[in-house]
Amino acid sequence: SEEQSVGAKFEADVDLYTDFSEAAAKDDLKKTIDYFQVYSFMNELVVKKKYFLIEALATKIADGLLLKFEKVAKVAVRVRKNNPPIGGVVDCVEAEVIKER
8 A cells, every 4th residue: 555655754753751860960971861772772673674553663662662771761752654645735644652661
């Protein structure tokens, strides 16, 4: 279907909730979450498997971030598909998943 053929074009936003006060006070990356590691984890997810639903991908990202990064207390993941093939003028469709420990 056209929906599936366009499925590779998406964007994601991630909000990570954590106590970074010690990291900020000491200006120490080791005390907080390394954004490069977050990006690498997300990139690996989308390279390993094709997702047909943005909802499934958002859920997989949220669950994985909570598992992989102990300092994350809460995560909000938004996955957006630009110019979806729905027969009208729509900039994007978006799914958001919010999970907490």
